[in-house]
Amino acid sequence: MRLIDRLPRLGRRRFLRGGAGALPAAALLAGGVAVSATRVWGEDAKALKPGSAVTLVRVARDIYPHDRIPDIFYARAVLMLDAAAVSDNTLRDLLEEGVMRLDADARDRFQSPYLEVAGESDRVALLEAISAGAFFKKVHGALTVSFYNQHELWPRFGYEGSSAEYGGYLHRGFDDIDWLPKS
Amino acid sequence: MAKFDHDDDSLAVIIGSGAGGGTLGNELAQKGIKTVILEAGPRFEIADFVNDEWPSFAQLAWTDMRTTSGTWQIAHDFPNLPAWIVKAVGGTSIHWAGASLRFRDWEFKTRTVYGHVPGANLLDWPISLAELEPYYAKAEFKMGTTGTNGIPRLPGNNNFKVMAAGAARLGYKEVHTGNMSINSQPRDGRGSCQQIGFCFQGCKSGAKWSTLYTEIPKGEATGNLEVREKSMVLRIEHNDAGKVNAVVYIDADGNMRRQKARVVCVACNSLESPRLLLNSASSKFPDGLANSSGQVGRNYMRHTTASVYAAFDRPVHMYRGTTMAGIIRDEGRNDPTRGFVGGYEMETISLGLPFLAAFLKPGGWGRSFTSGVDDFSNMAGMWIIGEDMPQETNRVTLDPVAKDKFGLPVASVHFDDHPNDIAMREHGFRQGEAVYEAVGATRTFRVPPYPSTHNLGTNRMSEKPRDGVVNKFGQSHDIPNLFISDGSQFTTGAGVNPTLTIVTLAIRQADSIAGMMGKNEI
Ligand SMILES: Cc1cc2nc3c(=O)[nH]c(=O)nc-3n(C[C@H](O)[C@H](O)[C@H](O)COP(=O)(O)OP(=O)(O)OC[C@H]3O[C@@H](n4cnc5c(N)ncnc54)[C@H](O)[C@@H]3O)c2cc1C
Ligand code: SF4
Numbered sequence: 001m002r003l004i005d006r007l008p009r010l011g012r013r014r015f016l017r018g019g020a021g022a023l024p025a026a027a028l029l030a031g032g033v034a035v036s037a038t039r040v041w042g043e044d045a046k047a048l049k050p051g052s053a054v055t056l057v058r059v060a061r062d063i064y065p066h067d068r069i070p071d072i073f074y075a076r077a078v079l080m081l082d083a084a085a086v087s088d089n090t091l092r093d094l095l096e097e098g099v100m101r102l103d104a105d106a107r108d109r110f111q112s113p114y115l116e117v118a119g120e121s122d123r124v125a126l127l128e129a130i131s132a133g134a135f136f137k138k139v140h141g142a143l144t145v146s147f148y149n150q151h152e153l154w155p156r157f158g159y160e161g162s163s164a165e166y167g168g169y170l171h172r173g174f175d176d177i178d179w180l181p182k183s
Numbered sequence: 184m185a186k187f188d189h190d191d192d193s194l195a196v197i198i199g200s201g202a203g204g205g206t207l208g209n210e211l212a213q214k215g216i217k218t219v220i221l222e223a224g225p226r227f228e229i230a231d232f233v234n235d236e237w238p239s240f241a242q243l244a245w246t247d248m249r250t251t252s253g254t255w256q257i258a259h260d261f262p263n264l265p266a267w268i269v270k271a272v273g274g275t276s277i278h279w280a281g282a283s284l285r286f287r288d289w290e291f292k293t294r295t296v297y298g299h300v301p302g303a304n305l306l307d308w309p310i311s312l313a314e315l316e317p318y319y320a321k322a323e324f325k326m327g328t329t330g331t332n333g334i335p336r337l338p339g340n341n342n343f344k345v346m347a348a349g350a351a352r353l354g355y356k357e358v359h360t361g362n363m364s365i366n367s368q369p370r371d372g373r374g375s376c377q378q379i380g381f382c383f384q385g386c387k388s389g390a391k392w393s394t395l396y397t398e399i400p401k402g403e404a405t406g407n408l409e410v411r412e413k414s415m416v417l418r419i420e421h422n423d424a425g426k427v428n429a430v431v432y433i434d435a436d437g438n439m440r441r442q443k444a445r446v447v448c449v450a451c452n453s454l455e456s457p458r459l460l461l462n463s464a465s466s467k468f469p470d471g472l473a474n475s476s477g478q479v480g481r482n483y484m485r486h487t488t489a490s491v492y493a494a495f496d497r498p499v500h501m502y503r504g505t506t507m508a509g510i511i512r513d514e515g516r517n518d519p520t521r522g523f524v525g526g527y528e529m530e531t532i533s534l535g536l537p538f539l540a541a542f543l544k545p546g547g548w549g550r551s552f553t554s555g556v557d558d559f560s561n562m563a564g565m566w567i568i569g570e571d572m573p574q575e576t577n578r579v580t581l582d583p584v585a586k587d588k589f590g591l592p593v594a595s596v597h598f599d600d601h602p603n604d605i606a607m608r609e610h611g612f613r614q615g616e617a618v619y620e621a622v623g624a625t626r627t628f629r630v631p632p633y634p635s636t637h638n639l640g641t642n643r644m645s646e647k648p649r650d651g652v653v654n655k656f657g658q659s660h661d662i663p664n665l666f667i668s669d670g671s672q673f674t675t676g677a678g679v680n681p682t683l684t685i686v687t688l689a690i691r692q693a694d695s696i697a698g699m700m701g702k703n704e705i
Contacts, residue, residue: 001498004560063548066557124549140548148540148556149237158498158560159536162234164387168377169340174504177341179497180348181622 002173041075047085052099077147098135185409196444201274203669204450205394209402210693223415224271232385239384245270255598260545265596267634273395280507281363283328284679288312297524303572308674309646309655322687326364326392336360340504345563349618357512364392378504418463453638453671458594473659482573484676485635487604491615493624494558501533523606526678527569567611570678572601642671656695664705
């Protein structure tokens with residue numbers, strides 16, 4: 001079978017620059033170093049407070065945890081939501097108030113803001129408690145599209161995307177499965 | 184290309200350019216009848232299509248407001264998107280996957296064969312398979328359906344091979360790559376399938392039949408057909424004698440227009456067609472046009488659907504190649520010992536990563552969800568599509584509150600699953616899982632219905648005027664020069680994909696209209 005390279009074919013630098021449209025400048029400066037970078041995503045937010053954006057990146061990963069996907073993809077999805085909030089005050093308030101409420105819940109139950117609640121299952125419990133509310137629904141709904149719709153993410157899931165320009169799969173493995181048991 | 188006058192009252196006016204309307208337009212034009220098609224959506228060409236699920240959806244889908252109610256899961260998962268249909272020249276024949284199956288003999292007489300099913304509003308069609316057979320043959324020839332007219336079937340892709348291997352182990356017998364209106368070899372000026380795999384997003388090779396680049400240009404070439412894009416019809420008007428004589432629409436420049444007509448044919452798909460008749464209510468027809476029976480908008484059917492996806496320890500890449508070229512037909516029979524009447528088909532289906540994430544478990548999140556998405560490249564998938572029961576209370580009405588941008592009430596869709604639908608879906612889930620488990624699936628996913636791709640029954644055909652909206656020619660019982668030309672005329676839905684039958688009925692209707700016009704009956 002023709003398998004696909006799950007890590008981006010492009011070098012790391014081109015990979016980062018390739019997505020420059022959606023990519024926060026600060027991330028480029030930080031060289032995409034994931035750990036310290038989580039702090040900087042926040043500063044690229046245009047509508048949200050930096051701290052709220054950083055918390056939302058954590059929320060995004062807790063909603064759609066894929067351990068092989070680096071933070072930058074979650075950050076891009078959150079920054080798209082942030083961009084929509086620039087001209088939409090209702091959305092901005094929904095997000096800011098949602099983060100505030102989440103932090104308050106986290107302090108009540110775990111004595112620290114959401115971002116610093118160490119256990120994933122504890123954070124998930126906090127999300128579950130608000131999952132019927134407008135804030136969670138909005139963030140979840142937006143992520144469903146904006147997170148999974150990032151083309152650079154697709155190879156990591158083994159998805160090849162647009163195929164017409166390569167002549168389809170007629171000569172590229174539409175029927176190349178080789179492991180099925182003989183009947 | 185023809186250009187007709189707004190005051191020309193000799194025209195046949197067709198509303199909607201999809202499978203039904205686009206076919207009818209060409210057929211009438213070929214017979215020398217001057218025809219205008221008014222289409223709400225814009226006109227794209229093959230080069231405009233994109234192999235990218237969300238951008239394609241934004242380009243093609245009908246996203247104008249609709250509302251929902253009822254116990255069906257769609258009302259919960261997609262409250263403002265009850266149906267997945269196209270708003271563009273070519274209609275949903277751009278999105279469709281190409282599966283083209285004839286009804287079986289008994290599927291035209293389900294009231295007789297199934298007997299009384301509590302809660303179901305079953306009725307026999309006023310036509311038989313025998314009467315339709317010559318027209319089915321014409322439709323298959325026109326559409327280049329594989330497995331008919333000596334046209335070879337498509338080659339099976341990986342997704343099909345997984346399903347077929349499982350089916351063989353279960354002892355299923357009728358398993359192949361389907362009857363697909365997709366060229367397996369060059370035909371009718373179009374090339375053969377390149378296994379691109381984005382059949383739902385508009386076929387970029389033109390191998391798949393769509394009225395956009397088959398019927399419509401052929402009709403236009405006669406000089407008898409004019410297609411007006413971005414022309415949303417608001418209402419149909421009638422004269423004092425109760426015959427329709429004009430339609431009012433908003434043209435591409437946003438101006439309100441009135442097009443006179445000798446005959447009006449409604450082909451807006453099963454949500455908009457009844458909406459248009461209801462929005463056309465007048466003092467003479469206070470309940471809407473063609474609605475003396477009260478059946479306009481009722482008996483809405485959407486097929487009993489569901490999907491089964493399965494993950495394996497090794498790759499499948501289900502998205503490579505034709506989306507729906509694969510079928511198991513053995514469950515299509517009517518065998519009430521299974522706990523339900525009617526039958527269903529299992530057909531291969533695949534989604535790209537973006538749509539899989541949206542549909543695998545609508546509203547899902549957390550690790551149980553994402554571990555499923557992580558299996559994407561190792562997944563196979565099938566769609567279950569079976570006959571659902573018509574129910575009078577499953578219906579399209581005018582929303583009492585929500586209005587479109589022209590101020591007209593939008594379609595509100597109420598649907599409750601019938602117990603027969605639920606039993607059939609459960610059976611389909613079990614059989615689908617068994618197919619994949621037979622070849623080593625490590626995990627299976629029961630995926631609930633997508634927004635309705637098959638929308639049927641809301642202006643149904645009946646022998647007697649009191650039971651339905653149109654007669655056996657799709658001609659309304661109440662208004663002789665008003666026709667219904669889409670899937671809303673289906674009396675019952677059968678256990679197969681509907682479009683071949685929609686096209687078949689349109690070809691037949693063109694003969695009837697030409698005959699009636701020739702005899703000055705309309
Ligand atoms: C993803 C997908 C896959 C499918 N696969 C298959 C398959 O494999 N096999 C099969 O048999 N079927 C399939 N179908 C279903 C098939 O597409 C439909 O059955 C068929 O297109 C219906 O034809 P129609 O003429 O009734 O309506 P449509 O093709 O939907 O056309 C209706 C047209 O009317 C226009 N319109 C609506 N209201 C107005 C108005 N007021 N004024 C002007 N224009 C208006 C719409 O914009 C639209 O273009 C599929 C559908 C989808 C979405
Ligand atoms: S797989 Fe075939 S039919 Fe489907 S889009 Fe590609 S070329 Fe067209």
